[in-house]
Amino acid sequence: MAYSIVERTDQPYGPWYDFATASGVYNWGYSDANDGAWGYLQLYDSGCKVGNGWNCTAACLDTELGPDLLWNTTNTGYTLQNCIVLPFIAALLAASELTPTAVKLAQKYQIAPDASLFNSSNASAISWPVINNCINQFCEGNGGSTPGCDTSHAPNQDAMLWYTFTPNETYYQDGDGQNYTQNITFDGVRVDGRKKRTYVTDVQSGYLQLWTLLQSQCWMFVSYLMQMFIILSAWLLYHFYETWARWPVAVTLIPFHGARKASMLAKKAQTDLRVSDHAAALVSALDEMQKAQVFFMLAVQIAALIALQNPTYIQATSWQQLFNNYGILFNLAFGGMLPVVFAMLIKRLAGTTAVYTIIVSTCCVIVSSVTWFLTWNANPDPDTSIVYTGPPIPQCAGIAPTKFCYQYGWFYANADATSKAFPMLVFCWVVQLCLILDVITLFRVKESDGSASKGNCFQWVEQKILRMPFWTRYDDKHFNQSRWRTMLHFDTGERMVRLLQSCIVFATECGFVGLNVVLITDYAHLLLVNDFQTLDLKNWTLGQVIAVTIWVPVFLEYLYVAAGGPEAIYKGRLHKDFEVVRKGSTLGEPAPHDHDDREKLSATVSSSAVELTHVEPVTRPGYERVNSQAWP
Numbered sequence: 001m002a003y004s005i006v007e008r009t010d011q012p013y014g015p016w017y018d019f020a021t022a023s024g025v026y027n028w029g030y031s032d033a034n035d036g037a038w039g040y041l042q043l044y045d046s047g048c049k050v051g052n053g054w055n056c057t058a059a060c061l062d063t064e065l066g067p068d069l070l071w072n073t074t075n076t077g078y079t080l081q082n083c084i085v086l087p088f089i090a091a092l093l094a095a096s097e098l099t100p101t102a103v104k105l106a107q108k109y110q111i112a113p114d115a116s117l118f119n120s121s122n123a124s125a126i127s128w129p130v131i132n133n134c135i136n137q138f139c140e141g142n143g144g145s146t147p148g149c150d151t152s153h154a155p156n157q158d159a160m161l162w163y164t165f166t167p168n169e170t171y172y173q174d175g176d177g178q179n180y181t182q183n184i185t186f187d188g189v190r191v192d193g194r195k196k197r198t199y200v201t202d203v204q205s206g207y208l209q210l211w212t213l214l215q216s217q218c219w220m221f222v223s224y225l226m227q228m229f230i231i232l233s234a235w236l237l238y239h240f241y242e243t244w245a246r247w248p249v250a251v252t253l254i255p256f257h258g259a260r261k262a263s264m265l266a267k268k269a270q271t272d273l274r275v276s277d278h279a280a281a282l283v284s285a286l287d288e289m290q291k292a293q294v295f296f297m298l299a300v301q302i303a304a305l306i307a308l309q310n311p312t313y314i315q316a317t318s319w320q321q322l323f324n325n326y327g328i329l330f331n332l333a334f335g336g337m338l339p340v341v342f343a344m345l346i347k348r349l350a351g352t353t354a355v356y357t358i359i360v361s362t363c364c365v366i367v368s369s370v371t372w373f374l375t376w377n378a379n380p381d382p383d384t385s386i387v388y389t390g391p392p393i394p395q396c397a398g399i400a401p402t403k404f405c406y407q408y409g410w411f412y413a414n415a416d417a418t419s420k421a422f423p424m425l426v427f428c429w430v431v432q433l434c435l436i437l438d439v440i441t442l443f444r445v446k447e448s449d450g451s452a453s454k455g456n457c458f459q460w461v462e463q464k465i466l467r468m469p470f471w472t473r474y475d476d477k478h479f480n481q482s483r484w485r486t487m488l489h490f491d492t493g494e495r496m497v498r499l500l501q502s503c504i505v506f507a508t509e510c511g512f513v514g515l516n517v518v519l520i521t522d523y524a525h526l527l528l529v530n531d532f533q534t535l536d537l538k539n540w541t542l543g544q545v546i547a548v549t550i551w552v553p554v555f556l557e558y559l560y561v562a563a564g565g566p567e568a569i570y571k572g573r574l575h576k577d578f579e580v581v582r583k584g585s586t587l588g589e590p591a592p593h594d595h596d597d598r599e600k601l602s603a604t605v606s607s608s609a610v611e612l613t614h615v616e617p618v619t620r621p622g623y624e625r626v627n628s629q630a631w632p
Contacts, residue, residue: 003092005041005102041085041102043109047078054109059130060086063395066130072397082109083131087117134396221523224335226551227293228520231339231346232513234286238346241279246270281561283350289554290343290357294364296550297336301367304329308374329375331522336368337428338519342512344435349505353439365432372425427511466493 048056050069059069060083070079089106092098093113098106246266253262273279307313308329316322340361347353390400438456445455445463561569570580 002099003041003097003102004099005043005089005105007105008042008044041089043082043085043089043105044078046075047080047082048109049073049075049079056082056086056109056111058110059083061129063129063133067134067395067397070130070397071134071399071401080131083128086111087114087128090114091118130395131401134393134401137393137395138390138401223296223548223550224331224523225520226548227296227335227339228516228523230289230551230554231342232516234282234289234343235346235509235513237282238286238350241273241276241282242350243270245273277565278562280566281558283347283352284561284566285554285558286343286347286350287352287354287357288557289551290340290347290361292550292554293343294340294357294360297340298364298367300332301336301364301371304332304371305367305374308371308378326375326378329371331519333368333372333375334424334519336371337365337425337432338512338515340364340368341428341432341435342516345431345508345512348435348438353435355439358436358439362432362436365428369425369429424515427515431508431512462497465497468493 043056045054048054048059048069050058055069056079058065059079060066062069070076070083073079089098089102089111090113093103093106093111094115246269249269250262250266253265256262257265311322314322314325316325344358344361347357392398393400438458441454441456443455443457443460444452445459446452567580567582574580
């Protein structure tokens with residue numbers, strides 16, 4: 001049968017080679033069960049470029065010219081693919097098994113007939129001299145110390161130099177239209193009695209080391225995970241101390257005291273917990289956590305910005321590592337925004353705000369945003385950013401062959417930086433802006449006693465809404481032929497505003513919790529991406545120890561304040577002329593955030609209205625008091 005060759009002129013994955021989808025296909029020597037199968041081969045027009053034409057024979061077989069033509073070019077991935085299928089095409093040419101169109105295409109790429117390059121009965125006889133010589137020299141004398149080389153081999157197994165290329169997957173179709181895939185591993189030559197293996201594109205067996213400036217080992221990622229878990233724990237504890245504790249208490253007490261009394265006891269228990277030392281300790285620890293994570297993430301973002309300006313600091317040993325590390329920067333940039341803003345929101349819900357904390361948190365969000373945008377616009381040059389510090393390798397044109405390891409889409413297919421989504425940034429920016437506006441008190445607002453004070457824009461807008469005429473009606477009363485007009489202000493407006501506020505806060509919290517889970521998942525993928533080991537789990541450095549232990553003081557702060565009480569603990573932090581005093585009990589007053597137990601201010605009006613004031617009897621100078629008959 002005659003085989004065809006498919007010429008690929010498109011580069012759907014950009015200028016970098018996607019080994020996962022490049023199918024250099026040839027089905028030769030299958031069992032009788034697959035009779036009728038047909039195959040195809042692919043040649044990339046971006047590979048084997050020599051001047052204005054193509055010469056795959058020189059690039060793949062010439063040990064003098066080949067290293068530069070194959071390895072030292074930006075189209076190495078495509079040339080590598082063409083070289084892999086060249087022995088098959090040369091053998092098919094010699095056997096006259098190619099279609100006329102395929103023959104012309106082979107001639108275009110200067111592939112000459114040669115049956116000796118491939119023997120269907122002996123996979124080890126496949127000839128890739130330029131590829132083999134490069135990998136031999138790269139691994140020779142380096143062994144397991146070189147990424148991509150492995151000196152170990154199974155007992156009783158011949159020592160062979162193995163090369164595994166993902167494009168060797170053979171696709172064919174039998175007579176009934178079913179598709180099959182078969183992986184082929186090509187074995188090379190014996191080298192010094194040792195088996196060495198280079199994982200040029202075998203992601204399943206590869207060991208990808210992310211030796212980067214920012215996250216070289218797993219404990220940096222453990223630190224990021226700890227940061228996220230601490231924030232989520234603080235959110236859960238805050239709501240437990242504030243409102244959630246009464247529900248399990250009420251459910252527990254109902255069988256013993258009945259629903260009404262159980263509800264009262266649960267509310268009392270919730271109130272006691274709300275003003276307990278544990279609640280105060282949580283707010284104190286959260287403040288310490290906020291300062292710690294802000295300056296920690298500022299240091300990380302500054303390091304990321306330096307790395308973006310100097311790609312060699314990322315220390316990638318392959319194109320894919322380089323792009324993977326750039327992808328990780330999305331997580332780090334978003335990690336400088338999401339937990340920082342979420343912690344500020346929890347502090348605001350707890351009723352504590354500090355201008356200093358707002359300022360440093362805003363700086364962290366701004367710097368993290370800059371990192372995110374610069375990462376998005378980064379366009380690194382893989383040919384100058386790949387780091388190789390090993391011995392000279394002239395057979396590889398001075399370039400480590402592992403530079404081309406792992407498919408370009410590996411990171412995005414398995415450990416995708418979900419935080420690349422722009423709406424996630426907008427969400428953080430909007431919440432941070434609201435937190436900033438909340439502490440800016442430039443607007444004149446009225447207090448409940450009628451006095452005026454400075455408030456934020458949200459209070460000013462709320463009062464403007466509640467003063468609108470449609471919330472007010474007038475009720476006429478008669479006394480001794482005099483007519484009194486009573487102004488009734490309905491509390492429907494207050495209830496609607498409170499409901500709207502509660503819905504916005506609830507939706508915001510749900511958004512933060514969901515995004516925290518997303519970011520934790522992204523971090524977890526970097527620790528163990530499916531079955532691919534990406535980090536050295538046993539390697540510790542001083543910087544990584546510091547990164548992990550930076551969160552320990554936060555936990556100790558919580559335990560210390562909860563055990564000793566805020567008054568005694570903070571007394572030792574103040575000047576001798578100052579002291580910490582607990583506020584008087586306000587158990588009888590509803591908290592600003594507790595809208596469920598709001599009492600009506602008057603029992604003399606309908607349940608939907610509150611009587612605010614009385615208007616004096618209407619009089620007109622020079623006339624008698626207007627009686628009821630004078631009103632229309």
